[in-house]
Amino acid sequence: MSIKLQLLGTSLLMLAGAGAAVAAPTLQSAGALAFNDGNVLFVGDSKAGVVHAFDLGPEILNDQSDFQLGRAQTFEGRTILNGLDIEIGALLGVPAAEVVINDLVVHKPTQQIFLSVQRGHGPAAEAVIVKVDNGALEVVDLAAAGHSSQSVGPVPTDTTLEFGQPLNTLAITDIDFYKGEIFVAGVSNEEFSSKLRRMSFPFTDAVSTASIEIWHAVHAQYETRAPIITQTIVELNGEPTLIAIYACTPIVRIPLAELTDGAQVRGTMIGEMGFGNTPIDIISFKNAWDGIDNVLVTNTNRSAAQIALPALAEAAAMPHGEGVTPVFAVAGVAQFPLPLSGVLHLDTVDDTWAVTVRQSPDDPRNIQLHTVAMPMFFDRADHVVEMNWTDGPDPFGYKSAPPVEYN
Amino acid sequence: MLLASWMVRQTLFAVLFLLPLLMPHVAIADIASRFDITTGTVVVSGLDGAGLAAVLAEPTRLRLQAVTVESGRGMLVVLTRDDDALRITPQFPLRPGARYALSLDLPDGAQFNGEIALPLPQAAAPRITEFAPSQAVIPANILRLYLTFSEPMAAGQAAEAIHLYRQDGSLVPSPFLNLETELWDRSQTRLTLIFDPGRTKQGVGPNIAAGAPLRLGDNYRLVVSGYMNSAAGMALGVDHDSAFRVGLANRHALTPENWHVLLPSERTLSALTISFDRILDDGAVRRLLRILDQEGEPVRGRVATDGQTWSFTPEAQWQPGIYRLMVDPALEDVSGNTTRAAFDAAVGTIGRAALPTFIDLRIDEE
Numbered sequence: 001m002s003i004k005l006q007l008l009g010t011s012l013l014m015l016a017g018a019g020a021a022v023a024a025p026t027l028q029s030a031g032a033l034a035f036n037d038g039n040v041l042f043v044g045d046s047k048a049g050v051v052h053a054f055d056l057g058p059e060i061l062n063d064q065s066d067f068q069l070g071r072a073q074t075f076e077g078r079t080i081l082n083g084l085d086i087e088i089g090a091l092l093g094v095p096a097a098e099v100v101i102n103d104l105v106v107h108k109p110t111q112q113i114f115l116s117v118q119r120g121h122g123p124a125a126e127a128v129i130v131k132v133d134n135g136a137l138e139v140v141d142l143a144a145a146g147h148s149s150q151s152v153g154p155v156p157t158d159t160t161l162e163f164g165q166p167l168n169t170l171a172i173t174d175i176d177f178y179k180g181e182i183f184v185a186g187v188s189n190e191e192f193s194s195k196l197r198r199m200s201f202p203f204t205d206a207v208s209t210a211s212i213e214i215w216h217a218v219h220a221q222y223e224t225r226a227p228i229i230t231q232t233i234v235e236l237n238g239e240p241t242l243i244a245i246y247a248c249t250p251i252v253r254i255p256l257a258e259l260t261d262g263a264q265v266r267g268t269m270i271g272e273m274g275f276g277n278t279p280i281d282i283i284s285f286k287n288a289w290d291g292i293d294n295v296l297v298t299n300t301n302r303s304a305a306q307i308a309l310p311a312l313a314e315a316a317a318m319p320h321g322e323g324v325t326p327v328f329a330v331a332g333v334a335q336f337p338l339p340l341s342g343v344l345h346l347d348t349v350d351d352t353w354a355v356t357v358r359q360s361p362d363d364p365r366n367i368q369l370h371t372v373a374m375p376m377f378f379d380r381a382d383h384v385v386e387m388n389w390t391d392g393p394d395p396f397g398y399k400s401a402p403p404v405e406y407n
Numbered sequence: 408m409l410l411a412s413w414m415v416r417q418t419l420f421a422v423l424f425l426l427p428l429l430m431p432h433v434a435i436a437d438i439a440s441r442f443d444i445t446t447g448t449v450v451v452s453g454l455d456g457a458g459l460a461a462v463l464a465e466p467t468r469l470r471l472q473a474v475t476v477e478s479g480r481g482m483l484v485v486l487t488r489d490d491d492a493l494r495i496t497p498q499f500p501l502r503p504g505a506r507y508a509l510s511l512d513l514p515d516g517a518q519f520n521g522e523i524a525l526p527l528p529q530a531a532a533p534r535i536t537e538f539a540p541s542q543a544v545i546p547a548n549i550l551r552l553y554l555t556f557s558e559p560m561a562a563g564q565a566a567e568a569i570h571l572y573r574q575d576g577s578l579v580p581s582p583f584l585n586l587e588t589e590l591w592d593r594s595q596t597r598l599t600l601i602f603d604p605g606r607t608k609q610g611v612g613p614n615i616a617a618g619a620p621l622r623l624g625d626n627y628r629l630v631v632s633g634y635m636n637s638a639a640g641m642a643l644g645v646d647h648d649s650a651f652r653v654g655l656a657n658r659h660a661l662t663p664e665n666w667h668v669l670l671p672s673e674r675t676l677s678a679l680t681i682s683f684d685r686i687l688d689d690g691a692v693r694r695l696l697r698i699l700d701q702e703g704e705p706v707r708g709r710v711a712t713d714g715q716t717w718s719f720t721p722e723a724q725w726q727p728g729i730y731r732l733m734v735d736p737a738l739e740d741v742s743g744n745t746t747r748a749a750f751d752a753a754v755g756t757i758g759r760a761a762l763p764t765f766i767d768l769r770i771d772e773e
Contacts, residue, residue: 031588047593086478092499093482093507095475100563102588119499121561122638123595126499139483139498167592167690189590189599190690192550192743192750224751226604229586247584248604264761278585300585 026052026147030116030127033105034175034182036201041105041145042182043116043129044172049153051175051184053201054129055146056107062133064111069353071404072373075380077353078406080113080135081369084357087137088130092119100125101367103281104345104357111349113369114140115357132369150203152184174281177201178233178240178256185228187247194225196244198259208261226250230282232295236313242267243295243312245282249273251297251333253312270315271332277301281346284309287375288351294375296338296346304340304377307333338377348374440509440521442501449495449509449523459493461514462486468512471495473505474522503527504640530639533558535631538649539689540714540741546686547621548656548750550743552600552629553689554649558637559595562588568635569600574626582620595638599690600629621653657685661746663734663764673727673770678711678718681732686714688739695735698768701728714741727772734764 032044036053039061043052070078081087085096092099100118107114113132118125129140153170170186184197199207231244233256240256244267252267259265273279280298287294293309315333340346342359344367349355353371360366361382372379394400437453449471454462462468463486470481483498501507504527511519537555554569571579583600590599602620621627631647665684671677679698689712698706698719708721736747743750746764 046588083478086476087480090472090476090478090480091483093471093473093476093497093501094499095473095477120502120638121563123559123591123593124638128499167597168694169590169592171586171588171590173587187586187590187601189592190551190688190694191737191739192601192604193737224604247586247601278587280587300587 026149027127027129027142029125030118030129031102032172032175032184033103033114033116034177035105035107036177036182039107039109040201041107041114041129042175042177042201044103044175044184044186045127045149046153046169046172046186047127048149049170050149050151051172051182051199052147052149053203054142056140057145059144060131060140061107061110062112062131064113064132064134067111067134068404068406069349069355069371070373071401072352074401074404075373075376075378076404077371077373077379077381078404079368079370080132080355081137082360082366084367084369086367088115088117091130091137091139092117092126092128094119096367101345101357104347104355106347106349106355108348108350113347113349113355115345148203150199150207152186152197152199152207174228174230176232183231183233183242185231185244187227187229192225192227194227194246196228196231196242196259206261208259229279230297232282232284234284234293234295234309234312236309241312243282245273245279245297247278249277249279251307253315268317269332270312270317271307271335273297273299273302273305273335280344283347285348285354285374286351289375296377298340298343298346304338304343304346305335306338306377307335339382340372340377435513435517435519438511438519438521440519440523442523442525443494446494447497447500449497449501449507450489451493451495451509451511451519451521452491454491454493454513458511458513459488459491462493462511463488469495470510471497471507471523473502474508475505501525527640530637530641531558532641532644533560533635533637534643535647535649538629540651540686542651542686542713542715544652544654546655546657546742547619547623547653548658548742549621550602550604550739550741550750551688551690552602554598554600554629554631556596556598556637558639558641560591560598561636561638561640562591562595564635565589565598565600568632570630570632571620572628572630574628579620579627597690623653623655626650626652657740657742657744658749658751660744660749660752661687661734661738661740663732663746663766666766668732668766668768670768670770671725673773674724676721676724678720679725679768680716680718682716683714683740686741687712687717688741689714691738692717695738697733697735699731699733699765701726701730703731706730725770727770730768730770732766732768734766736761736763 027045029045029047030043031046034042039056041054041056045052070076085099089096089099098120102116102118105114115130117128117130129142131138131140168190170188172184172186174185176183181198181200195209197207197209226246226248228244229247231242233240233242242254242256244252249272250269251271253270254265254267278300280300282295282297284295294306296304296306298304311334343356345357346354352374354374355371358368358370360368439453440449440451443450466486471484472481485496487494503525505525507523509521534557535554536557539553571582573579582602584603629649633643633645635643667682669680671679692712692714693710696717700706706721708719711718734746736745739745
């Protein structure tokens with residue numbers, strides 16, 4: 001039998017928050033994610049203007065080493081989930097259109113995947129962290145984790161409130177952990193600022209805000225500032241170095257030692273990602289085939305690009321100054337395009353596997369949680385290649401390999 | 408006779424008593440589900456003890472899900488016993504205007520199906536209340552536009568719903584920075600659109616290859632499509648046009664000493680008004696200009712600005728003496744120029760210390 005309740009004329013505002021047993025009250029929004037070298041998950045909360053640190057215990061972290069990620073020998077990744085947005089929405093009781101997956105990160109010691117998710121599109125949208133346990137989705141109960149946070153955005157104070165409701169926000173676009181510190185990049189909605197926030201963890205009250213100004217070699221005779229969208233820290237010739245990608249897509253190299261509190265730093269521009277494009281994320285990985293370390297940049301409007309660390313270290317500053325001919329497209333340090341289109345988020349699991357949130361190559365409406373074998377980031381099933389045809393050649397014996405059976 | 412009548416009555420009673428056990432669908436008829444608005448929970452009443460115990464022991468017997476969700480899985484809930492009823496507490500609140508299907512597998516193999524429909528409260532259709540800068544002519548190298556709405560809006564629609572057209576009706580292709588996240592204020596009533604800096608900055612590849620998005624002397628229309636929805640799911644209804652003409656680019660650092668200040672009279676609550684020599688960023692100028700009193704404390708008051716002029720009405724009367732206007736080094740005009748440097752600065756000129764600029768404001772005794 002069907003019962004329809006009519007509660008006309010009654011305000012439902014009181015519903016907000018009622019029965020929200022899992023959503024931790026501390027999380028106003030959940031964006032950029034990062035782990036430290038232990039079990040601390042950093043969550044960028046742009047709405048609250050803070051970076052949260054959740055110390056995840058064994059009740060949250062589950063070892064995933066028995067979960068097969070695919071068969072790298074035959075370039076076969078595993079689709080862990082189809083309709084990822086639908087399935088997350090089902091947990092939250094909303095259709096896929098109301099699910100926003102903001103970031104993905106892998107806890108390397110357990111190989112467990114974590115996602116930052118938003119339920120809805122309005123200002124009251126709930127923020128949750130979802131984990132994958134042997135292929136099953138679970139909402140993480142953050143109340144079970146130790147919590148601390150550090151303010152990074154504009155904080156409303158009496159003096160700002162007297163001038164009316166503060167409207168300025170910092171959209172946190174990336175968080176990276178390196179040797180006891182985190183680096184936070186963000187875009188302000190009122191300032192075209194190139195501030196990079198550097199802070200030690202465990203948090204103290206101090207946020208050293210390095211104001212990094214860069215040359216744009218392609219500007220010929222100009223220099224300017226721009227927000228960093230994403231960054232990673234790598235060691236180039238033994239020196240910890242920030243590799244940052246800016247909003248207008250120059251790639252910049254800055255030794256960490258120069259990023260001191262309040263410093264005015266000029267990064268060395270060593271490349272450009274090309275225009276009509278915004279970077280999503282930059283991660284570092286080791287090519288297990290040749291032992292060379294690399295960074296990988298995912299982009300909104302073009303395929304991902306791989307850059308080898310030795311190339312980053314050796315790249316000369318792009319020319320600038322009077323008489324320099326402007327560069328029109330991708331330029332500077334050698335970039336190797338990877339067959340990763342439709343990838344919305346990516347992180348490495350181990351030396352062999354990366355995991356992506358991606359649009360299925362067969363049907364872009366199908367959002368998949370899918371693994372890709374490194375270092376080629378190539379999934380044979382995604383491509384129309386002769387060796388996939390039933391009567392095609394099979395020089396590497398892919399077809400003679402038995403079908404992969406997953407646990 | 409009396410005995411026969413008694414026996415018939417007893418038999419009828421027995422049959423009536425046993426009927427629910429013999430015909431399980433009659434038991435289902437007793438089960439009812441309702442939404443409890445005060446707690447945000449769903450209450451299922453009419454379950455017998457066995458049914459209640461079974462679902463509490465085996466919660467997978469129950470599925471509560473929005474009817475629009477294309478998955479067999481139920482939403483996350485916590486089940487508790489509330490006297491003779493089953494209370495379902497969703498871990499995430501049920502949403503106004505949504506319909507939910509409830510199914511419950513009973514121990515006898517029957518299934519109870521209920522539907523919960525939450526009414527949609529009346530929500531106002533959103534309107535665009537402000538477009539900044541509001542001036543008819545704006546510089547060719549403008550960096551930011553602001554759209555203010557009367558209602559909190561749903562994020563994630565800007566790239567689809569907002570377009571820039573030239574005067575001939577043609578579309579300006581991707582003029583704005585396509586960040587993964589849209590730049591809303593906390594209430595999601597004001598949206599910031601940043602022109603692709605690669606196309607606005609002089610001499611950059613995109614600028615040369617695709618050209619600056621705005622051309623001197625041309626007219627443009629920023630169109631927000633009528634289908635853009637508020638957070639409450641109400642559409643704007645009609646397309647909204649904001650028209651402007653493009654004037655000369657401004658590529659000079661801010662010079663507060665060139666601003667024209669109209670001082671108020673002492674012991675009044677009159678506004679102090681500043682006319683700028685250009686259009687300042689509508690967001691930043693509300694926040695990054697301060698009036699300091701003789702002790703260096705910010706004067707409390709209200710700001711009104713259109714970016715071209717800025718007026719400050721104090722809460723307490725002006726006193727004779729020297730006030731100071733503090734200009735934050737982060738203040739930008741609409742083209743991103745600051746007191747420190749022009750947005751496109753000559754090599755080596757950026758990097759001056761980021762300190763505020765102070766302008767003395769002398770209010771004379773009359």
